Amino acid sequence: MQYKDYYKIMGLARNATQDEVKRAYRKLARKYHPDVSKEPNAEAKFKELGESYEVLKDPQKRAAYDKLGTNWKAGEEFRPPPNWDEGFEFKGGGFTGTDSSAFSDFFEQLFGHAGFSQANCGAQGFATRGQDSHAKIYINLEDSFLGATRNISLSAPEIDAHGNVQLKHRSLNIKIPKGIKPGQHIRLTGQGEPGSSGKAGDLLLEIAFNKHALYRVSETDIYLELPVTPWEAVLGATIKVPMPDGNIDLKIPPNSHQGTKLRLKDRGLPAKTPGDFFVVLQIALPPANTERAKAAYKNLQHELDFNPRLTLGVKRL
Numbered sequence: 065m066q067y068k069d070y071y072k073i074m075g076l077a078r079n080a081t082q083d084e085v086k087r088a089y090r091k092l093a094r095k096y097h098p099d100v101s102k103e104p105n106a107e108a109k110f111k112e113l114g115e116s117y118e119v120l121k122d123p124q125k126r127a128a129y130d131k132l133g134t135n136w137k138a139g140e141e142f143r144p145p146p147n148w149d150e151g152f153e154f155k156g157g158g159f160t161g162t163d164s165s166a167f168s169d170f171f172e173q174l175f176g177h178a179g180f181s182q183a184n185c186g187a188q189g190f191a192t193r194g195q196d197s198h199a200k201i202y203i204n205l206e207d208s209f210l211g212a213t214r215n216i217s218l219s220a221p222e223i224d225a226h227g228n229v230q231l232k233h234r235s236l237n238i239k240i241p242k243g244i245k246p247g248q249h250i251r252l253t254g255q256g257e258p259g260s261s262g263k264a265g266d267l268l269l270e271i272a273f274n275k276h277a278l279y280r281v282s283e284t285d286i287y288l289e290l291p292v293t294p295w296e297a298v299l300g301a302t303i304k305v306p307m308p309d310g311n312i313d314l315k316i317p318p319n320s321h322q323g324t325k326l327r328l329k330d331r332g333l334p335a336k337t338p339g340d341f342f343v344v345l346q347i348a349l350p351p352a353n354t355e356r357a358k359a360a361y362k363n364l365q366h367e368l369d370f371n372p373r374l375t376l377g378v379k380r381l
Contacts, residue, residue, distance in 0.1 A: 067142035068170045070116035070129065078134065081227030082121070089117040115167045123229045124154040125175055127221035130229075144173060146275070153199040153220040153267070155257060194259030200270045203240055205279055205286070208271075208333055209308040211242035216269075238269065243334035245284065246272050278306060284339025286332045291348040292316060297324070305343060307331065314343060322347045 071078050074088045096103055096110040103109065119125045128149065136142060199218050207214065216238055219231040238250060249268045256265025273281060280287040290305060300318035304311045314326065324345040332339025352358045 065142050065169045065173060066139050067136040068112075068115070068168060069136070069138035070119050072138055073112055073116040074120065076120070078130070079228065080120075082123070082223060082229070083227050085117070085120045089113065089121070111166065115171055118167070119171070119175070123221040123223055126229050127219075127231060128152055128154070129174065142170065147202050147272075149200050150202050150272075151199060151216060151218050153197050153218045155195045155197055192260050193263050194257035194265035196265040197256040197267045198270065199267065200272055202272045202274045204274050205276050205281060206308050207240045208242065208244050208273070209286075212240045214238055214240060243284070243338075244271050245333065246281070279308070281333070284333040284335050284337070285342060286339065287342045287344060289346050290343050291346050292320075294347055294349065297321060297345060297347050307341065316345070320345055 071080070074085070074092065076084060076088055080088070092113050093110070095101060096106045096113060098107040098110055101110070119129050131148060131152065132145070197220070201216050203212075203214065206212075214237070215235055217233060217235050219233050221229050222232050224230050236252070236255065238252065240250070244250070248271050250271065252267040252269065254264045255267035258264050278288055286308070288305070292301075292303070295301075296303065296316055297320040298318065300320075301316045302313050303316060305314040314328075316326075317324075322345065326343040326345070328341040328343070330338040331341035350357065352361050
């Protein structure tokens with residue numbers, strides 16, 4: 065996926081005001097409109113211009129785009145930095161006047177998720193309730209497993225008196241309920257946009273998990289890849305296993321093999337129907353980095369005379 069430099073496409077400085085964005089678009093749209101332009105590749109340039117304007121005209125999308133930083137070059141291979149959208153507060157602005165389905169993979173990767181593509185659903189008229197706000201936050205698996213109270217930082221774009229987009233910051237203390245899953249939301253009543261009647265909208269926090277050094281989560285199930293020695297797998301053993309709420313003693317059955325999956329029922333994420341905790345065995349081979357270790361491997365080769373490729377029809381020479 066290639067990085068798109070929307071400022072370069074529109075011939076703008078990164079500190080351009082919103083009025084300058086509008087003027088640049090009007091000028092370039094006349095130049096490259098396929099119905100009237102004689103410029104080469106006018107249709108492709110007009111399409112690229114429309115995508116750039118969709119981002120830069122919207123303070124929320126523009127602020128999110130600017131958060132990626134200035135070290136990227138147009139056309140270079142791009143992957144969003146981890147957790148790049150964390151704590152970015154926005155209202156559902158939707159897509160206006162443009163077919164967003166025709167935009168690039170770069171645009172879709174950044175703005176195609178539910179938050180940025182929601183329709184602007186604020187009510188019109190007098191004494192209306194404020195719009196709901198949305199943000200994505202990242203928590204640790206243990207926060208969901210045990211429940212927690214955390215302080216989070218949010219930032220939201222606003223236009224200053226000079227027409228420039230700047231970020232407004234705030235902090236909130238939130239309670240993370242036990243068993244919440246990635247993709248679920250925490251609703252904070254009255255923490256959204258103010259309304260004309262004084263009643264504010266709500267803030268909806270979408271939950272995502274930080275990458276964990278030990279565990280992988282699938283729905284409410286938790287997976288741990290557990291290294292074991294060959295003799296622990298073959299002979300059986302009782303070993304310590306780290307769980308999100310502390311260590312347990314786990315019995316490894318004799319004649320286990322690589323990939324053996326051991327299930328601990330109802331030990332996954334808490335829920336009305338709790339998830340399970342799965343231990344997946346990964347056999348670790350001791351290194352042969354001494355003469356004694358090499359001799360042990362040669363003795364094992366002689367004693368077992370084992371060929372794991374017999375089922376493939378490969379015979380030992």
